[in-house]
Amino acid sequence: MKNTIAERILDFLKNYPPFNIISKKELRxxxxxxxxIYIEKGTPLFSQDEKPHRLFYIVHKGAIKLTQEDTGNTSIIDICDEGDIFGLRPLMLKENYLMHAEANEESILYGIPLDIFKPLSEKNKNIKNYLITSFASNVKDPSIIEERGNTSSYIAKENNTDLYNLQKAVFTKKPISCKPTTIVKDVALTMRSHSIGAMVVVKNKKPIGIITSKDLRDKIVTGDYDISSEAQTIMSTPVATATEEITIPEAHIAMLKHSASHICITKDGSSKSKLTGILSLHDLVVSLGSNPSVLIKEIKRAKKSKHLRRIREKVALLLNTYLEQELPFAHIANIISEINTVIIIRSIELCLLKMEGPPPVKFTWVALGSQGRREQLLRSDQDNALIFEDVPKSKFKVTQDYFLLLSSKVVKYLNTIGYEYCPADMMASNPKWCTSLTHWKQQFDNWILKPDESGILLSSIFFDYEFIYGSQDLTDKLTKSLFKTLNTDNYFLNRLAKDIIDKPSPVGFFRQFIVEQDGEHKDFFNIKIRALMPLIDAARILILSHKVSTSNNTLQRYKKLAELEPQNKDLFNSCERAFRTLLKFKTEQGILNGDSGKLIQLESLTKTEKLKLKRAFKPIKEIQELLIFRFNLKQML
Amino acid sequence: MNFSLFNFKRNSIPEFWKQYSALFKKKEKQSISDTRFVVLDTETTGLNFKKDRILCIGAIAVKGNKIFINDSLEIYLNQEIFNPKTVKIHGILKSERIKKLNEKEALIQFIDFIKDSPLIAHHAGFDIGILNAALRRQNLGKLKNKVLDTGILFKRSKHIVNIITPNKQYSLDELASELKITPKDRHTAAGDAFITALAFLKIVPKLNKDGKMKYKDLFINPMNY
Incomplete structure (x- = not known):
């Protein structure tokens, strides 16, 4: 029977994951x-700790706000808009809702009964994979969050170099200054404590000279002047000055003209008025976002979240430049994740300063998932955890409370900088993921020894932990314990391997596309789930099976595997190459389309690109065959 | 002769109609949020109750703030009467290749679907009128359901100062645009019924701002407009 309305709903659903990977018949x-469902603004749909409904929801129109209350604080987890799915995870896992959902504006939702969706999701590997990935990292499609991040839009805006020319230079306000009579040694000490390269000498608030590191080197270290000389005797004078309105190119020219590395910003732009700021060559370079070492220096010196946020935006710009310059991709990925790591370290340092008293025991901050694998280039949400040293039972609560407070500060801070919250709450601010070493060992053991759906899922995120800050011996101990448990049980690895094999190979699907011009899947190809994940997962499980502690990075893992298994060297090398190609492809697509690059519109690709992709798919099949053989999966299939 | 035949038919009331009529005998207290409303729309060959015929009926159930897609009806009718002029509106061709029912079968399915639910339609007078005319051709009585008109409900939901022309009749398109409903599948019975259903869901909270509105209050037809 004809059903016009169902047809219309189908037309809407088919545009959004996971419904875009469901056959038309099943979707109908x-x-x-x-x-x-129609709900008015402010009307709640479900609340935290409520029993799950029989339906989960997709936003058709309007927006739904998801909030979470934690010890009296309400924080917004996400705003779901058109095409976003929410409220599915609690239904699948038969848990109470973890969040509160209400209409952020007047909204129309489509409620989908779990009864009808669940059998489909269990039957269809694609949906299952999609859900596992999205449950693990986010509540919804990971790509949607990425699309919303401002990273890519920033690139699009700033990509235009003409804009740069009009851009005002960003300078340091309220510069650190000294008096003409200040002793040079004190000048140097102040410069060190503030990690600055120059200090303005001020008389009656007006800049009369400047002392740079170069002055100290050329005049003091050489012995020409004594370390107890007054500032005025060694300062460079007069100073280059400008108004606050100076643009980047103007500043650049002024510096070249005066051969100065610093420009003093004054009220009227002359040296006869009040000093209001200082602009260094380094500030300019940072503005242009062209030098990672400068960025890292800037990060280490940053005192406020807004500084870090600005730097993070520059990192996105840097990524774009590098890709355009066709630098080796492994190199690019390395630099970008290094910078990200430094930003996180700085954030933790700054948050530690805000704590009352030092940490009671040693602790380690770790990154998880793609961040832990150092493969996160565009994406910007946080996955992290905290491990602290074991304490006597009586001290556990108070110790955990300290670290929870620290973590919640860091997580919030990172969010301010631009790393979105992990909606699945895989963050150190969650008591489950902020606990003692022994608890961590137990959690890991549990996942390994009693592998269930959620254990498999969590282990694929958590086993890719990377040390970021604190005491590395804690992570070392955890790794040791992990390998020890793995030694006692091989079934877990079999389960993991089975899970990887279950992921569909991209080749069949792709070929089908090339033949089928009008097929149902003609539009998009999910490069992450179909191509990257199998390679990531395979590398992880093989490394785990060797019980070698190495970098979590997939490229590094394949390098290591090639060393460990010389007989399979060619395969691992080709996996490494394939992974690099695919990740680069995804990153470029992401920049091109201003999203995560995860979903690739096949028709937008040239024939060469398609062939390149297809070549990269070949090793996936081969590595899956290796897994089938190695973990005896033939009979399990 | 005619008279006796009429009488004869009146005496042999079909089973489905007996069941339908029986539904209205019990009186239960009803609440707005727990009542199943049926929103409907018809596509016809024209606007004349006597001459024109129903080509399609679309109906969908509404309860609380939900529209139930699995509780819906979309039936196409075989009719001898065909009006080429209205084809451009509803787009149903005489020899459309979809399953069509004869009028009697269609009415049986329709009656079975609506049960005793209150009916909602936009400019309900027309839809109910043409359905009643069809029932009459089958020698059946009129629809017994309570009827709501979204045109009237919408006017009631507007603040008195915002009503510039009290006698204005809102078309479904105007209603949709005022309530920010994207008009899709317009002029298909099911599509229009769906738009009307959304309109109803949006109007009720506007009428019930203080949360005190009762089921019976919905049926007030204010004469002072």
């Missing part, structure tokens, strides 16, 4: 069971 059966 879903559409026919949809309940269309």
């Amino acid at each position: 059966s879903i559409a026919e069971q949809v309940e269309v």
Whole structure:
């Protein structure tokens, strides 16, 4: 029977994951069971700790705000808009809702009964994979969050070099200054404590000279002047000055003209008025975002979240430049994740300063998932955890409370800088992921010894932990314990391997596309789930099976595997190459389309690009065959 | 002769109609949020109750703030009467290749679907009128359901100062645009019924701002407009 409305709902659903990977026939059966819900602004849909409904929801129109209350604080987890799915995870896992959902504006939702969706999701590997990935990292499609991040839009805006020319130079306000009579040694000490390269000498608030590191080197270290000389005797004078309105190119020219590395910013732009700021060559370079070492220096010196946020935006710019310059991709990925790591370290340092008293025991901050693998280039949400040293039982609560407070500060801080919250709450601010070494060992053991759906899922995120800050011996101990448990049980690795094999190979699908010009899957290809994940997972499990502690990075893992298994060297090398190609491809697509690059519109690709992709898919099949053989999966299939 | 035949038919009331009529005998207290409303729309060959015929009926159930896609009806009718002029509106061709029912079968399915639910339609007078005319051709009585008109409900939801022309009739398109509903599948019975259903869901909270509105209050037809 004709069903116009169900047809319309189908037309909407088919645009959004995971419904875009469901066959039309099955999707129709879903559409026919949809309940269309209208809610007014401010009306709650479900609340935290409520029993799960029989439906999960996709936003058709409007927006739904997800908030979470934690010890009296309400924080917004996400705003879901058109096409976003929410409220599915609690239904699948039969848990109470972890969040509160209410209409952020007048909204129309499609409620989808779990009864009809669940059998489909269990039958369809694609949906299952999609859900596992999205549950693990986010509540919804990871790509949607990435699309919303401002990283890529920033690139699009700033990509235009003409804009740069009009851009005002960013300078340091309230510069550190000294008096003409200040002793040079004190000048140097102040410069060191503030990690600055120059200090303005001020008389009656007006800049009369400047002392740079170069002055100290050329005049003091050489012995020409005594270390107890007054500032005025060694300062360079007069100073180059400008108004606050100076643009980047103007500043650049002024510096060249005066052969100065610093320009004093004054009220009227002359040296006869009040000093209001200082602009260094280094500030300019940072403005242009062209030098990672400068960026790292800037990060280490940053005192405020807004500084770090600005730097992070520059990192996105840097990534774009590098890709355009066709630098080796492994190199690019390395630099970008290094910078990200430094930003996180700085954030933790700054948050530690805000704590009352030092940490009671040693601790380690670790990154998880793609961040832990140092493969996160565009994406910007946080996955992290904290491990602290074991304490006597009586001290546990107070110790955990300290670190929870620290973590919640860091997590919030990182969010301010631009790393979105992990909606699945895989963050150190969650008591589950902020605990003692022994607890961590137990959690890991549990996942390994009693592997269930969620254990498999969590282990694929958490086993890619990387040390970021603190005492590395804690992570070392954890790794040792992990390998020890793995030694006692091989079934876990078999389960993991089975999970990887279950992921569909991209080749069949792709070929089908090339033949089928009007097929149902003609539009998009999910490069992450179909191509990157199998390679990532395979590398992880093989490394785990060797019980070698190495970098979590997939490229590094394949390098290591090639060393460990010389007989499979060629395969691992080709996996490494394939992974690099695919990740680069995804990153470039992301920059091009201003999103995560995860979903690739096949028709936008040239024939060469398609062939390049297809070549990169070949090793996936081969590595899966290796897994089948190695973990005896033939009979399990 | 005619008279006796009429009488004869009146005496042999079909089973489905008996069941339908029986539904209205019990009186239960009803609440707005727990009542199943049926929103409907018809596509016809024209606007004349006597001459024109129903080509399509679309109906969908609403309860609380939900529209239930699995509780919906979309039926196409075989009719001898065909009006080429209205084809451009509803787009249903005489020899459309979809499953069509004869009028009697269609009415049986329709009656079975609506049960005793209150009916909602935009400019309900027309839809109910043409359905009643069809029932009459089958020698059946009129629809017994309570009827709501979204045109009237919408006017009631507007603040008195915002009503510039009290006698204005809102078309479904105007209603949709005022309530920010994207008009899609317009002029298909099911599509229009769906738009009307959304309109109803949006109007009720506007009428019930203080949360005190009762089921029976919905049926007030204010004469002072």
